Amino acid sequence: MRSRVLVAALAVVALGVVAATASASGQRAQANKLTVWLQVDAQSGWPDVVAAATSAFQKQHPGWTVDVQYQNWGDHLQKFDATLAGGNSPDVIEMGNTEMAKYMFAGAFANLTADKSKFDNSGNWLAGLQKSAMYQGKVFGVPYYAGSRVVTYRTDMFKSAGIAKLPTSLAQFQADAKKLAAKYRKVKGFSPLYFAGEDWYFAMSFVFDYGGTIARTHAGKWVGALDSPKAIAGLTAWKNLFLASSKASKTTDENTPAPYDVYSQGRASAIIGPGWFSCCTGAKYKGVTAQFVMPSHTAGKAIPGFLGGSDLAVPVTSSNKAMAEDWIAAFTSTENEKALEAKGNIPNATNLLGTSVNERAAARSWFVPVAKHWVDVENGNILRNMLGQILTGHLTVKQAAQSASDNITSVLNQP
Amino acid sequence: MSGRLPTALGIAAETATGRSRRRRLGARRLGAGAVPYLLILPVVGVMGAILGYPMVNLFRISLQRYGLFELIQRHGVDVGLANFRSVLHDAVFWHTLLRTVVFTVANVGLTVVLGTLLALLLVRVSAWVRILLTAGLVLVWSMPQVVAVQVWKWMTNFQNGVLNYVLTELHVGDFFQHDWYASPFSQLSLVTALIVWEGLPFVAITVYAALSQVPKELVEAAEIDGAPGWKVFRDVTVPIITPVLLILTSLSILWDFGVFTQPYLLIGQPHVTPSNYLMGIYLFQQYYTADFGRGAAISVLMLVMVAAMSVVYVRRMVRIGEVDA
Numbered sequence: 001m002r003s004r005v006l007v008a009a010l011a012v013v014a015l016g017v018v019a020a021t022a023s024a025s026g027q028r029a030q031a032n033k034l035t036v037w038l039q040v041d042a043q044s045g046w047p048d049v050v051a052a053a054t055s056a057f058q059k060q061h062p063g064w065t066v067d068v069q070y071q072n073w074g075d076h077l078q079k080f081d082a083t084l085a086g087g088n089s090p091d092v093i094e095m096g097n098t099e100m101a102k103y104m105f106a107g108a109f110a111n112l113t114a115d116k117s118k119f120d121n122s123g124n125w126l127a128g129l130q131k132s133a134m135y136q137g138k139v140f141g142v143p144y145y146a147g148s149r150v151v152t153y154r155t156d157m158f159k160s161a162g163i164a165k166l167p168t169s170l171a172q173f174q175a176d177a178k179k180l181a182a183k184y185r186k187v188k189g190f191s192p193l194y195f196a197g198e199d200w201y202f203a204m205s206f207v208f209d210y211g212g213t214i215a216r217t218h219a220g221k222w223v224g225a226l227d228s229p230k231a232i233a234g235l236t237a238w239k240n241l242f243l244a245s246s247k248a249s250k251t252t253d254e255n256t257p258a259p260y261d262v263y264s265q266g267r268a269s270a271i272i273g274p275g276w277f278s279c280c281t282g283a284k285y286k287g288v289t290a291q292f293v294m295p296s297h298t299a300g301k302a303i304p305g306f307l308g309g310s311d312l313a314v315p316v317t318s319s320n321k322a323m324a325e326d327w328i329a330a331f332t333s334t335e336n337e338k339a340l341e342a343k344g345n346i347p348n349a350t351n352l353l354g355t356s357v358n359e360r361a362a363a364r365s366w367f368v369p370v371a372k373h374w375v376d377v378e379n380g381n382i383l384r385n386m387l388g389q390i391l392t393g394h395l396t397v398k399q400a401a402q403s404a405s406d407n408i409t410s411v412l413n414q415p
Numbered sequence: 416m417s418g419r420l421p422t423a424l425g426i427a428a429e430t431a432t433g434r435s436r437r438r439r440l441g442a443r444r445l446g447a448g449a450v451p452y453l454l455i456l457p458v459v460g461v462m463g464a465i466l467g468y469p470m471v472n473l474f475r476i477s478l479q480r481y482g483l484f485e486l487i488q489r490h491g492v493d494v495g496l497a498n499f500r501s502v503l504h505d506a507v508f509w510h511t512l513l514r515t516v517v518f519t520v521a522n523v524g525l526t527v528v529l530g531t532l533l534a535l536l537l538v539r540v541s542a543w544v545r546i547l548l549t550a551g552l553v554l555v556w557s558m559p560q561v562v563a564v565q566v567w568k569w570m571t572n573f574q575n576g577v578l579n580y581v582l583t584e585l586h587v588g589d590f591f592q593h594d595w596y597a598s599p600f601s602q603l604s605l606v607t608a609l610i611v612w613e614g615l616p617f618v619a620i621t622v623y624a625a626l627s628q629v630p631k632e633l634v635e636a637a638e639i640d641g642a643p644g645w646k647v648f649r650d651v652t653v654p655i656i657t658p659v660l661l662i663l664t665s666l667s668i669l670w671d672f673g674v675f676t677q678p679y680l681l682i683g684q685p686h687v688t689p690s691n692y693l694m695g696i697y698l699f700q701q702y703y704t705a706d707f708g709r710g711a712a713i714s715v716l717m718l719v720m721v722a723a724m725s726v727v728y729v730r731r732m733v734r735i736g737e738v739d740a
Contacts, residue, residue: 075684078703081483081486081705085486102483103483105484106483107484108483189591189592249574249592249596250597251596251597251686252596253686256685257574262574317487376704379704380688381684381685381686381687382688384685385686385688392597394598
């Protein structure tokens with residue numbers, strides 16, 4: 001008899017365990033709390049702007065708390081997917097402009113069209129950003145900021161290498177790089193212009209500069225276009241510049257290490273990257289750091305830069321849509337956008353544009369194909385892989401471009 | 416074999432419940448027969464909840480189109496075996512499978528051979544060296560995987576890595592800014608080094624324990640008969656420790672075939688491509704690009720492969736159990 005009591009007790013315990021695991025997954029979002037996902041750029045670059053937005057929001061809605069959680073570019077979408085499945089997604093999410101398409105197509109974001117007037121300067125949003133946040137004429141995201149890529153350089157090094165005038169063409173830049181390399185040949189691992197081997201944003205600038213593109217549409221289908229003669233000419237020019245001026249790993253990406261770390265260690269006389277890189281060049285070089293627009297192979301022109309940027313969206317799963325909109329409105333207010341501009345970003349509206357080097361660089365820009373599956377090309381590392389193969393010499397430019405192009409065609413045409 | 420097990424347990428249970436012998440025969444038999452099942456019921460229940468439910472879900476999703484759209488709607492669209500067809504027709508799947516098999520053979524081979532050599536060394540060295548060596552092995556064992564990866568990443572760093580520095584200082588060559596991640600082969604070789612390093616302690620310590628079970632008389636007798644050392648090892652020691660080696664090998668195969676943490680973190684997400692995929696990463700990439708149906712289909716295929724491989728292990732375990740009984 002006793003054994004049966006024991007069994008019954010064990011069974012109850014077992015059921016209890018099952019019940020406990022079941023109830024743990026059912027937790028609900030706390031009332032009066034807004035969860036915001038921003039990328040780490042805000043955390044390192046402009047935490048004061050985030051704080052200002054939250055306090056303005058709280059003045060408007062007393063009793064509300066805002067939980068800002070900072071995410072990494074590498075895995076934030078995957079985390080977001082998990083929260084969509086689990087029903088605990090954030091109320092506001094920052095999306096890279098290249099990431100928007102797939103999620104808009106899938107219906108992941110709330111339609112903000114009716115409330116567009118809530119947001120400052122919404123009549124003058126930057127075309128490039130607005131386009132990334134619109135689908136079938138509806139607004140699914142609020143432009144946050146944009147960034148172009150500029151050259152951040154050491155004025156003292158350029159001067160002592162005998163470079164009196166900043167380069168205005170690619171050929172001139174390459175010649176200057178040679179001078180810098182000769183002057184500082186004793187510095188171990190010195191790069192006249194440091195850029196990572198698999199920094200595809202920079203490499204694609206050359207493709208566009210030479211008149212090529214990544215993919216185009218033909219008869220309703222996407223076709224990879226990196227194997228075109230123009231694109232190959234661009235990739236070849238990029239390869240030559242890398243070999244002449246960068247001592248970065250041929251197989252690393254633009255985040256590891258951060259180019260400004262290489263710069264602040266004195267191992268580079270110039271780096272390529274967003275304008276806000278000026279934040280982190282190190283105290284030692286603050287006085288001798290300036291920026292200029294990366295020149296094109298056509299003298300006097302700027303190279304087309306990747307118009308990167310972010311939008312803020314409200315996931316459909318959020319139960320605080322109105323509050324989320326109000327926080328976004330506070331965050332993208334004219335005042336805050338001006339603060340972002342002061343940090344080296346491009347503000348979200350044309351009427352706020354200034355004449356900084358960053359904004360001049362944005363005059364010529366390129367953007368990724370607006371295709372549902374573009375983000376899969378990025379996450380599948382197709383372009384990075386191609387660049388690594390070119391630089392390490394595993395494949396010729398033509399072979400690597402051909403294979404990447406075929407991959408892009410098949411990824412973009414998935415159902 | 417399956418018939419034998421409950422009978423044996425039934426006998427054990429019968430002796431345990433011997434006190435209620437006075438009750439009617441039929442009820443006693445029935446009760447005695449049910450007790451073992453009742454006893455394992457909680458375990459089966461818990462296992463069913465934490466393993467069975469997700470597994471059923473996995474099978475269900477593998478038969479559905481389940482992408483981002485379906486994720487937001489919270490239900491997939493039934494497509495039959497389309498996901499399996501798409502995976503089995505994908506050249507990447509077969510290349511990855513082949514690469515993973517080669518990778519597993521290399522890793523398991525190196526782990527078991529080096530581990531056994533270390534165990535033999537442990538037998539021979541003096542007590543304090545053995546203590547030092549064992550302490551070192553336990554330290555390796557106790558290091559969490561992610562931490563170990565970080566340490567290896569730092570050592571093999573392109574710019575400031577200690578490995579490049581030491582090799583250059585030792586005049587092995589100019590390793591300044593040597594790129595250890597330049598090709599899929601070198602990437603996977605580094606992963607292999609890391610996994611073997613992490614797997615050594617378990618193999619070495621287990622084989623060492625097995626070696627202590629080898630009767631000294633047998634070894635001595637063989638030596639007196641004039642057999643050379645390696646022959647004694649091959650003909651006397653190895654047959655005795657074979658069961659342990661087999662179990663270690665099959666366990667290592669199971670671990671290394673599905674490995675994910677080390678390659679994913681060491682190679683890094685921006686650099687995983689079809690040319691360096693292992694099965695674990697190939698699988699993960701499907702989820703990464705939000706193709707959950709296809710990912711589930713690959714999971715099911717991997718599950719079948721791993722289950723087939725573990726048959727050897729399970730049979731071994733059952734046989735050892737029988738010998739002991």
